[in-house]
Amino acid sequence: MSSNRQGPPKHQNRYAWNPNANHKKNETELGGKLRPYSDITGVCPRCKDQIEWKRRYGKYKPLVEPGKCQKCGKRAVRQAYHRCAKDSGVCAKCSCRVDRIVGRDTVEVEAERKTLEEAIKNARERDRRTLLRAMNKQKAGSAVGTPKGGNSKVGELFPAASIDDKFVETLLGASLGLCKLSVIIGFMHKSSYTNTWGSNTVSEYRRTLWVIRFTGIQFGRLDAFMRALAILAVKRSQKTKETIHKGSSKHRQRAVYSKHPEVERDSFGVIEMSTVWLIPLMDMDNHGDSKNNREVRIHDSLDELSTDLADYIAELSEKSVKERGFFAIALSGGSLIGLIGKLCEVPYNKTVDWARWHILWADERVVAKNHSDSNYKLAKDGFLSKVPVAPSHVYSINDNVSAEEAATEYEFVLRQLVKSRTVDVSECSDCPKFDLILLGMGPDGHVASLFPLHTALNAKSDWVTFIIDSPKPPPERITFTLPVINSASNVAMVVTGSGKAEAVRLAVDEASSNCTLPAQMVQPTNGKLVWFLDRAAASKLDDSQTA
Numbered sequence: 001m002s003s004n005r006q007g008p009p010k011h012q013n014r015y016a017w018n019p020n021a022n023h024k025k026n027e028t029e030l031g032g033k034l035r036p037y038s039d040i041t042g043v044c045p046r047c048k049d050q051i052e053w054k055r056r057y058g059k060y061k062p063l064v065e066p067g068k069c070q071k072c073g074k075r076a077v078r079q080a081y082h083r084c085a086k087d088s089g090v091c092a093k094c095s096c097r098v099d100r101i102v103g104r105d106t107v108e109v110e111a112e113r114k115t116l117e118e119a120i121k122n123a124r125e126r127d128r129r130t131l132l133r134a135m136n137k138q139k140a141g142s143a144v145g146t147p148k149g150g151n152s153k154v155g156e157l158f159p160a161a162s163i164d165d166k167f168v169e170t171l172l173g174a175s176l177g178l179c180k181l182s183v184i185i186g187f188m189h190k191s192s193y194t195n196t197w198g199s200n201t202v203s204e205y206r207r208t209l210w211v212i213r214f215t216g217i218q219f220g221r222l223d224a225f226m227r228a229l230a231i232l233a234v235k236r237s238q239k240t241k242e243t244i245h246k247g248s249s250k251h252r253q254r255a256v257y258s259k260h261p262e263v264e265r266d267s268f269g270v271i272e273m274s275t276v277w278l279i280p281l282m283d284m285d286n287h288g289d290s291k292n293n294r295e296v297r298i299h300d301s302l303d304e305l306s307t308d309l310a311d312y313i314a315e316l317s318e319k320s321v322k323e324r325g326f327f328a329i330a331l332s333g334g335s336l337i338g339l340i341g342k343l344c345e346v347p348y349n350k351t352v353d354w355a356r357w358h359i360l361w362a363d364e365r366v367v368a369k370n371h372s373d374s375n376y377k378l379a380k381d382g383f384l385s386k387v388p389v390a391p392s393h394v395y396s397i398n399d400n401v402s403a404e405e406a407a408t409e410y411e412f413v414l415r416q417l418v419k420s421r422t423v424d425v426s427e428c429s430d431c432p433k434f435d436l437i438l439l440g441m442g443p444d445g446h447v448a449s450l451f452p453l454h455t456a457l458n459a460k461s462d463w464v465t466f467i468i469d470s471p472k473p474p475p476e477r478i479t480f481t482l483p484v485i486n487s488a489s490n491v492a493m494v495v496t497g498s499g500k501a502e503a504v505r506l507a508v509d510e511a512s513s514n515c516t517l518p519a520q521m522v523q524p525t526n527g528k529l530v531w532f533l534d535r536a537a538a539s540k541l542d543d544s545q546t547a
């Protein structure tokens with residue numbers, strides 16, 4: 001039946017239809033940022049458009065295992081719609097003979113894939129992902145890393161035209177060749193923080209360092225090839241040279257952090273081209289001396305400490321979200337929560353990608369969630385209720401069961417998160433690998449709910465254990481075990497006050513392999529440990545730490 005109605009439809013859509021409107025994008029799914037679709041090859045332009053359309057509108061069904069070619073009968077079809085078409089000179093999708101086949105030869109693509117697979121077979125999971133991301137970036141043909149403009153700027157190390165190649169060559173040689181050596185001169189954080197090795201004061205640092213913004217190479221490009229690097233340039237100054245050498249050569253290095261308005265986001269620069277040091281920073285596969293991967297930051301005031309801590313957390317969050325799509329963080333209770341309060345303020349409350357945060361607790365007291373002793377309540381009132389974290393990403397314990405059951409259930413929750421890789425997994429221990437674990441420390445040297453001489457310190461096979469006799473009330477608690485804490489990518493020990501100075505001294509200056517104080521036993525295997533101290537807590541440290 002036809003209608004006589006004229007004019008526009010009665011109920012016209014106000015908005016264009018968005019096929020993905022209610023679909024929460026998971027970047028780790030095929031087609032997401034972290035697992036982009038493969039090139040469309042071997043098909044005619046019309047079919048290419050169709051496949052692109054299907055991908056855009058979520059109708060593309062990727063193959064989960066190689067399919068059977070209808071022509072040759074072999075299980076060699078790796079891309080949806082593709083068949084054995086090359087020999088017949090037809091489009092792999094519609095089988096029509098066409099003048100132009102899009103994309104590269106599938107054999108070529110396959111050969112490249114094999115070479116890549118071979119090359120990264122033995123690489124660690126993280127390196128593998130990094131490399132894949134880098135390759136995808138290159139594939140996308142983005143201009144990242146392509147120097148803009150042909151003119152060298154004052155102070156550039158290499159002429160603009162060659163700088164990118166030179167870096168990539170250097171970095172590839174150094175990092176991917178052996179997956180071991182990292183070259184670094186300095187590290188310039190993206191969020192306008194600069195880490196200097198050995199400079200004693202901010203003003204000295206400011207005097208001796210200036211940055212030329214070089215837009216041709218972005219941090220992302222470098223980051224794609226290596227885990228810890230950047231090139232820092234230093235002004236010609238013997239003093240600076242010395243401090244850099246001194247600081248970076250030994251684990252005594254102490255980083256001075258300061259805000260540098262002149263360092264802009266995503267830029268890194270080079271100062272004084274004639275002096276570039278390529279310093280083997282560390283053997284990335286060396287699980288040994290974790291002291292080398294430790295840093296002690298001492299602050300003059302709690303306000304300074306809080307700002308530094310907020311910057312540190314925001315920085316790690318950005319890095320993890322970029323690399324993995326998530327930021328998995330474990331909180332503790334106590335004074336820590338007040339000290340991370342700056343995160344609820346501008347700029348962090350606006351700039352941090354809160355939607356990607358997944359929050360657990362390194363320890364929790366087994367009390368009702370609304371009890372004043374609850375670490376969850378403390379964090380909720382003082383932090384979580386003030387930032388837009390998704391409630392479903394906040395994993396609190398079951399407060400209706402015994403400590404033992406709560407620990408078992410919490411470990412189960414954690415296992416699910418590891419399974420989905422919301423929390424990464426450690427390559428060497430199979431433990432969860434948190435992007436960051438924030439710990440406080442008691443005057444007795446306890447961390448999380450691991451108390452001195454308690455049997456919970458020996459728990460090796462569990463990820464989460466429980467205690468019912470905590471020396472500090474309340475008695476019943478659950479806690480991450482040491483293997484989980486030491487598998488994290490980053491652990492921050494946030495400790496203030498003179499009452500903890502002795503425990504800090506023991507943990508920082510006397511940490512060795514046969515130590516008994518829980519805080520001494522926090523020695524991330526592959527991760528980085530940073531101590532955030534105020535002057536009072538640092539007052540008993542060896543001079544070299546406090547200088």
Ligand SMILES: O=C1O[C@H](COP(=O)(O)O)[C@@H](O)[C@H](O)[C@H]1O
Nearest residue numbers: 332333334335336440441442448
């Ligand atoms: O009981 C606990 O104490 C420690 C340290 O707390 P602080 O107030 O002295 O900083 C804390 O890290 C832990 O999470 C908590 O359960």
